Amino acid sequence: MGSSPPRVVVLAGGVGGSRFALGVRAALQRRSAPEPTLVVNTGDDVWLSGVRLQPDIDSILYALAGVNDTARGWGREGDTERVNHELQAWGAGWPWFTLGDLDLGTHLARTGWLRDGLTPTRVAAKLSERWPLGARILPMTDAEVDTWVVLADGSRMHFQEWWTRHRAHLEPVAFENPGIDAASPATGVLEAIAESDVVLLAPSNPVVSIGPILDVPGIRDALRAAPGAVVGVSPIIGGKVVRGMADVCLSAIGVDTSAAAVAGLYGARAGSGILDSWLIAEEDADLASAVDAVGVRAVVAPLWMTDAAASAALANAALAAAGF
Numbered sequence: 206m207g208s209s210p211p212r213v214v215v216l217a218g219g220v221g222g223s224r225f226a227l228g229v230r231a232a233l234q235r236r237s238a239p240e241p242t243l244v245v246n247t248g249d250d251v252w253l254s255g256v257r258l259q260p261d262i263d264s265i266l267y268a269l270a271g272v273n274d275t276a277r278g279w280g281r282e283g284d285t286e287r288v289n290h291e292l293q294a295w296g297a298g299w300p301w302f303t304l305g306d307l308d309l310g311t312h313l314a315r316t317g318w319l320r321d322g323l324t325p326t327r328v329a330a331k332l333s334e335r336w337p338l339g340a341r342i343l344p345m346t347d348a349e350v351d352t353w354v355v356l357a358d359g360s361r362m363h364f365q366e367w368w369t370r371h372r373a374h375l376e377p378v379a380f381e382n383p384g385i386d387a388a389s390p391a392t393g394v395l396e397a398i399a400e401s402d403v404v405l406l407a408p409s410n411p412v413v414s415i416g417p418i419l420d421v422p423g424i425r426d427a428l429r430a431a432p433g434a435v436v437g438v439s440p441i442i443g444g445k446v447v448r449g450m451a452d453v454c455l456s457a458i459g460v461d462t463s464a465a466a467v468a469g470l471y472g473a474r475a476g477s478g479i480l481d482s483w484l485i486a487e488e489d490a491d492l493a494s495a496v497d498a499v500g501v502r503a504v505v506a507p508l509w510m511t512d513a514a515a516s517a518a519l520a521n522a523a524l525a526a527a528g529f
Contacts, residue, residue: 211433211529214397215408218246218261218414220278220448221440221510223268225407226465228516230269230339232524235517240340242397244424246409247325247419248352248382251365254298255320256312259415260352260365262329262344263311270336278448281307298342299369326391343397345418348388352413355379364413374452377457382417389521390423398427403527406437406480408447412454418421419479422450431437434527436473436482439464442508443488465495473500482526484508484519502526 215222215229229241249260267273267281270456274280282307292298304312311332317327324347331343352364358375367375383496398404409415417427428435446452452462452484460466464485472478480501485492486508494501506522509515 208296210227210236211402211524212239212400213526214401214404215241215407216409216415216418217243217265218249218409218418219266222246222261222407222409222414223273224266224510224516225405225409225438225520226265226340226516227513228499228510228520229405231455231513231517232520236529242341242343242393242401244343244345244391244397244416244418245416247346248350249364250349251305251363253293256309256316256478257490258312259315259325259344262332262342263308265330265342266311266329266338268341269338269342270365271479272336280305284308299366299370301499302365304429305479324392326393331467332366336341341393341397343393344391345394346385346388347391348384350382350385350388350417351468352417353381353383355381356366367450368450373453373476373516377453378459380413380416380454382420385417385420386422388421390421390427393409395423395427397425397430401526402433403520403529404428404431404433404435405523405527406435406471408438408440408510410449410451410454411440411460411470412451414417429474436479436504436523436526437471437480438484438523439467439486439489441489442468442486445514447509463492463494465499468496468501468503469499471501484523484526 206479246261251258274282285309288306289304293300315328325344353361353375356368461471468483471480482502484504484506490505493503504526
């Protein structure tokens, strides 16, 4: 076991990432450890009605601040939609994409700062100043690398339209992040990984949440060179996705919806991948040998984040897998 509290980096996106971030923060606070650094997916970002939305960053920001809508899993608690209704009356925006009034305030503040010349990294820092978050939020990159979905008929649409409007019912054959090959990790990302004792992959969608983070040039190499362990948490329990449509995303890239298959997708750091250990659910204990076979150490643990205590227990299990 590590003799001092660990310095932790978490790669995250979506609701699963938000819940896991809360668990990691709680686990580290009990150990009097440094605040974790959260490297967050920005592939979900989109321009809408003249403002820049960063859904995954905002979900994690609101969760850490304790102002998120836990019932919906996104947005602000107790939000209203007067402005959204007015936009729809004007025929502006997307009628199937809800912008809450409080949420829109965040988007307006962000857009104003971006127009003033601040980077998304600096904007995330300014947004974080409002509440005592107990964590540092970093976007994966300051470049705009929105996710686009290539459909079976050859057409393309923004990820938000495919995910929110069509609920992933249109068959995808690929996911693209135009411009990502020329992007760079956001300021502080590589340094945080190089100085970490543990890197944790949240149980987020491996294709459209974690995938874009890993595809930013330099991040995958940084993980392979990280001084401490890299531990992932499976987003698949009992052969099913916990939330969202990750199974559709996995199928599109030819990966089975199983904890072992996702471990194989990430790969072993002992080979050409990024993982040292992989947490799988008790329901998937029979897959441990298949995970071990790809060179990743399987760790069986309860993965359901049903409440704050369960999320903290999961974070502690991930830290234990890294030797802390």
